[in-house]
Amino acid sequence: MEVRNKVVIVTGAASGIGRSLAQRFAAEGARGVVVADVQVGAAQAVARDLPGEVGLALRCDVSQEADIQALVAATRERFGQVDAYISNAGILGRKGGIELEDALWDAMWNIHGMAHVWAARAVVPDMLARGEGYFLVTASAAGLLSIVESAPYAVTKHAAVAFAEWLRIAYGRRGLRVSCLCPQSVQTPMVKGTDSSASHDGIISPDQVAGDVVQAMREEKFLVLPHPEVAQYFRNKGQDYDRWLGGMQKLHAQHAAADAHHADSSDASLAELAHARQPLAP
Secondary structure, eight states: OOOTTOEEEEESTTSHHHHHHHHHHHHTTOSEEEEEESOHHHHHHHHHTSSTTOEEEEEOOTTSHHHHHHHHHHHHHHHSOOSEEEEOOOOOOOSBSTTSOHHHHHHHHIIIIIHHHHHHHHHHHHHHHHTOEEEEEEOOHHHHSOOTTBHHHHHHHHHHHHHHHHHHHHHGGGTEEEEEEOOSOBSSTTOOOSOSGGGTTOOBOHHHHHHHHHHHHHHTOSEEOSSTHHHHHHHHHHHOHHHHHHHHHHHHHHHHHHHHHHHHHHHHHHHHHHHHTSOOOO
């Protein structure tokens, strides 16, 4: 699909990858770019900077199906139809696994899983009726591989990849084009440093990711891999799953040891600070 003269919704578009996607779609000649985000003020700033009357900012909490339905309805009211839906919003959560509370798991399931389902419910039937449309899921390399620091992130991003696959399988011969974006570390507000396992192959700019997405949409490719190393890692996983798991166990142990060392260092620093604040003996 060429983006020129198309209407595109981008969720999570107030910053990071979503903002760069909105800007790139406008630059490619889209006639409507809906900048959707829970942070409506930041979304409005992005939309105002788009050329002409292309941009429209709308508040949307993708963890709520009603918000997604309202987003799509408002887009149709303004522009007539939705040609492409970029289901991009995501959250990082925090490190941990089975000990993390259900509320965090539920938030991850809704934003990384059900948000894609709800969006597809809202836009895919009309796309199928027209015989054309594009649906892109922003997942992660964690959805093809894993991420050793966070079970909820890894598990729900796997779900995102699986749903994108299913959409392509079920509707790919009826005019729906589906892509799945799976980067490693990208320089966004979600990235606080370079100590994540996802940063192993470098942190790339969101503008680079946006360029890769536009090219993938033009070629109608399913997997969008801004970090090309991910393709080889994915092949390695498929060729020898047990060996791959062994390597990931080593990586997990390395990060656990680094976290423990950091915690010990922090405790020591706090102890030194507390001692320094003690009043001097008379």
